[in-house]
Amino acid sequence: MAETESRQVFDLSGALDDLFEFETTLKAVSDVEVPDAADAMALAFEDAGERIEQALARAARTGEANFENLVSSILADLARLAANAVLDQVFSQAIGGVAQAAPVAINVTMPEGSDAASLISAQGQIASALGQAIASGSRWS
Secondary structure (H helix, E strand, O other), X not given: OOOOOOOOXXXXXXXXXXXXXXXXXXXXXXXXXXXXXXXXXXXXXXXXXXXXXXXXXXXXXXXXXXXXXXXXXXXXXHHHHHHHHHHHHHHHHHHHHHHOOOOOOOOOOOOOOOOHHHHHHOHHHHXXXXXXXHHHOOXXX
């Protein structure tokens, strides 16, 4: 008698919805004064971090450890790609009309084996760095 395997299906559409919501929040930054932009971005990163954390916690409770690592890696990559694309567009619109500056690219590099919790725990540092870059209006690293 053959055994039947039951496989769970995980719906990640909620995580993608969170990324689109994050994009909308970041687009709103272009209408904010410079000192307020850093605060708005910090809140956007905190909100996105909390939503990603909740999605990962759900996956960890219902899935296998390997699946948790896979989801962490995918979400970190999606967050990095979405943030890069959105920030390029938002900052080029905000800065382009004033100074005709080149688009801004922000890259987040995570070591191999790290998970989304690493990105979540660094959200304050990321927001602070972005705020400093906005305030200075120049190349910042």
